[in-house]
Amino acid sequence: MNKQEWLEKLSALRNEFEKAAAEKKSSQDIERDFLSKKGGLALLLRDLSAFSIEEKKELGSLGNDFKKKVAEYCAENSSNPVSDKKSDLDITLCGHPYPKGHSHPIIITMEKIISSMNKLGFSLEYGPLAERDYYNFEALNFPPDHPARDMQDTFYLNQKDEKGINYLLRTHTSPVQIRVMQSKKPPLRVISAGKVFRSEAVDASHSFVFHQLEGFCADKNISMSDLKWTLESFIKDMFGSAAKIRFSPSYFPFVEPGAGVEVSCVFCSSSKGKCPVCKGTGWLEMLGAGMIHPEVFKACGYNPDEISGFAFGAGIERFAMLLYGISDMRQLYENDLRILKNL
Ligand SMILES: [Zn+2]
Structure with missing residues (x-):
């Protein structure tokens, strides 16, 4: 892959992200598609290993800017776990009382x-x-x-x-x-x-x-x-x-x-x-x-x-x-x- 191809892939990812944001996809889905280890951005950043140091610096900074943007979006739009049907965590449930001991x-x-x-x-x-x-x-x-x-x-x-x-x-x-x-x-x-x-x-x-x-x-x-x-x-x-x-x-x-x-x-x-x-x-x-x-x-x-x-x-x-x-x-x-x- 050369520099041009890499930039095109990044641009495609950006477009995908804009589209997903416009469709109001859940932040969990966006996180999975873009930020997870197998997400598109992680794979793209991994490809940088074949480039020269100068190119790594230039392209890496572009990739990281995008990563930051996606992360900020996810943080701002993360849904309340209480109302999120996909989450197993229900913080409205009462806890189990833990028995307190005393000295013998x-x-x-x-x-x-x-x-x-x-x-x-x-x-x-x-x-x-x-x-x-x-x-x-x-x-x-x-x-x-x-x-x-x-x-x-x-x-x-x-x-x-x-x-x-x-x-x-x-x-x-x-x-x-x-x-x-x-x-x-x-x-x-x-x-x-x-x-x-x-x-x-x-x-x-x-x-x-x-x-x-x-x-x-x-x-x-x-x-x-x-x-x-x-x-x-x-x-x-x-x-x-x-x-x-x-x-x-x-x-x-x-x-x-x-x-x-x-x-x-x-x-x-x-x-x-x-x-x-x-x-x-x-x-x-x-x-x-x-x-x-x-x-x-x-x-x-x-x-x-x-x-x-x-x-x-x-x-x-x-x-x-x-x-x-x-x-x-x-x-x-x-x-x-x-x-x-x-x-
Ligand atoms: Zn007595």
Whole structure:
């Protein structure tokens, strides 16, 4: 093809376009006939490859001017897709509502507890889930072969630490206490929360993985009354100002004295004898607590004659069950949307 022939073809295309525009052909048709990859103009521009550079410049600019003109025409005359019968898009149709999720009740409860303890001046710390025997047991006054180790059925891992002792999945959040006390100096007010693991059969109130809250304070002149005030303020913040707590003697190797902490039943208040949650006692066992054992302070390099402190722990599932009125802990793990949606 020579230059003259090319120009004639372009001129023919121009005429075709004028005719199509005069006939008010749809902009989609014009776009297809002139601008698409197989349209007349695209083919004509492709033919330019055989021409010299000067000719390419001259003819290419003419071709592009025409292309611009067609594109402008199409943009100005493009029909409204709503009224265009050929379009599949109907913007008048309602969309499908996309379901919005929310955090899991255990996470919501954990965040509530953390924010409540933050208000009392406790800061959040984390620890590893795969823990050394030393942090999980020994430093917490569970020496090797101590019978109290049997209270916590433990998952041991195959990997050994440098002393040849197997790593384990932490059975409680208390190792965080040791890690923090060994790396920081008192005064300390710290909480930790997260997953813990025990080799337990799953039933309405037990699971092999669950969540714990841990809190401790280490400072000069800390007494049991500080512990009681802290827990009372925390429980009232969680369950309302009418909630009460009471202490009873209990045993944990890392505290002395140790206490079980019960909270007045938030479900029955005064209708004792009928409430299934507290079995009619009016009280719910919620936390374990006590004054940090002198042996624990020694393991962390503190002098127990100078420093005293309290510690407490609780199952987060227990709080979630009370806050959401769930009677079977398994409902929190089964991921049944019919339940989770209603929480
Ligand atoms: Zn009750």
